[in-house]
Amino acid sequence: MVSDTDLFKEIRPYRDDEVAGAIARLIADDEFIGAIARYRYAGLSRMGGSLVKGLIRLYLTWRWRRVTSVHQVQLEVARFMEKMISGTTSGVTYSGLEHLNPDTGYLFISNHRDIAMDPAFVNWGLYTHQLHTVRIAIGDNLLRKPCATELMKLNKSFIVKRSAKGPREMMKAFSELSAYLRHSLDEQHSIWIAQKEGRAKDGDDKTDPAILKMFYMEGKRQKIPFSDYIRSLNLVPVSISYEYDPGDVAKARELHAKDTAGAYEKSEFEDIQSIVQGITGQKGRVHVAFGQPMTGDFDNADELAQAVDREIHANYHLFPSNLLAAGQVEGVDDNARREFEHHISQVPDELRDRVLAMYAQPVLNKG
Template sequence: MSQFDSIRPFFDAEANAAIRKIVDDPMMEAMMNFTFPNDTKEHWKDLMVNTYSLRDFQIKFIYPGVQKVLEKSSEGLSTGGFEQLEPNTAYLFISNHRDIILDTSLLNSCLHENGLVLTTSAIGDNLIKLPFLHTLSRLNRNFAIKRGLQGRALLESSLLASSYIHKSLLKENRSVWTAQREGRTKDGNDATQRGVLKMLTLAEGGSNPFDFFEKIKVVPISISYEYDPTDVLKMPELLAKSRDEKYVKSENEDFMNLLRGIMGTKKHIHLQVNGVLDKEVKAINATDQNLSEKLENLAAVIDRKIWQGYKLWPSNYIAHDTLSASNTYSAHYTEEEKAAFLQRMQQKIESKNEFLTQSFLSMYANPVNNFEKSRGSA
């Protein structure tokens, strides 16, 4: 037994047996019918049972699936900054988080197209409770972050995740993707949780755990969807919080979010690499601050980079102007775009609920506020 068996992806030696376990699952058939609509079941199954590594599974099946998602539910993916990354080099990608599956899948697609090291990616274990999804996630090189823990169990789980990340980056030369916070950003206000950064340092030991960040290459990532396909699904949680109520997810809520994220309308998508934070990390670590202060400063740098790299779409500017009852950003959208966005909002929020309307608009407007804030702090 490896210490990481409860959270790790499959090893290559385990890949084929895992594939054979799910190749006949109806969910796999649905995925492959979508990905290869002109292919026969016999052909893709034969390809699959003759696949023997995680990389081959990702390139042969996950990558084409992501391309089909882009074709069917978006108006295209644009990228920036990948020329700053070097081949055969492991990076810690810290990203804002909008969509359960697509954020990391799109990044890996871009890394593949640019001849760069693919990531092992963090995923909450609450999202992979179905046996099929659990096996698929491990084939797609996800590692599990255990949710809903308290006290000592939480500390032990965090240390295990930290140790796995250290091993991936420093011993296996494997890039790692993690969100800047636990779970997706529900209100569009992307902010790095210091607790996530602290978790990353837990396995470092020594008198200055922040040294870990000097040993690796930290890369902030910004991903922005013109239309968030799960925007309306985030409203009930925001409403509960506004009433100071505990929000309890419905039984299939995570799965519905996952499906809507994949198939829902996104319009344009942009993924931006915001440079390697070598100089910034060195400068922070050279101070005589304590760990908490250093992590706070690193979080602020990551936030600023993500805000500055976030591609602002007409939807963001329309929401900002609608909220503020102004035309400050009217040069960034047409009247037709404004009418289409507001009509979409009205269709999704059927009741004339003022709080939900404000929350929906804020979700899109906050990236504009953050971009303006980042210019003031640059």
């Protein structure tokens, strides 16, 4: 008989007994070491690439020599998060965490603005409030390099097979994913998943009903009514608000290209660049709001999607950047206004209206 763990081996995160092997493969991966050399030690790397790579390998071998469990990996991530928050934000705040039960697995469905930082900030809130961190849904489109897969699966990420082709293959992939979500929640492991595929580049946070239909596939297989099954998932909408989006210009440039040229072609490493930009870029203040579990009666995915949207929009924290972009100056102090004007002045002229619209959209969504 195949165990549950083996059943999901292709998509699940690594277990404790797989951590040491994954770390060894990472340290041996030339692309991974080369990426660290380029992003962290660019100047030194140009002068002596092989020497710098060798030193990085030695350092990582020493640094990670005692990391043999998922929990220890999470502690390494927590140390990194603390430095990142200190260096790239003006503070991170949370609301709604007091309503969460530490002994319950939740399916957190959130708006999506940043590839890596959205689940990272959710996790930081849970971690600092003595709650269990989440298993993170990540599309296989971001895992083109072996080192990316190793890193993500070490950090409690599971794989969403977006590259599945054809109805039968897609049905199989989404059925497996739906069953894995159920399996995780039954074991009190919480999940983070975005409300739709891809980031809301225009600032308009909308839930894709197809995601919710995928949630229900396992319930449908078990012949459980939609509303009953959704309630059993402990589905909690999460609103993540950034005062400033480090990727706002890049997102606006993509939208501009689609509108003016009819298409936008991503460069080979663009997703990686977006991740690095999101991690290292200045974000101002960040607020993460955890909503109430969706316990109502919902007849179908479309109805549920509208309810999730209402909760995400209602809980979205509006910063001065949002209010000013929407033309609401009342109550905004001069410092915040000057900071926003300076930020917008750095945006290329042809993209400025799009960036303003991006920041204004959450105000419009609140109504």
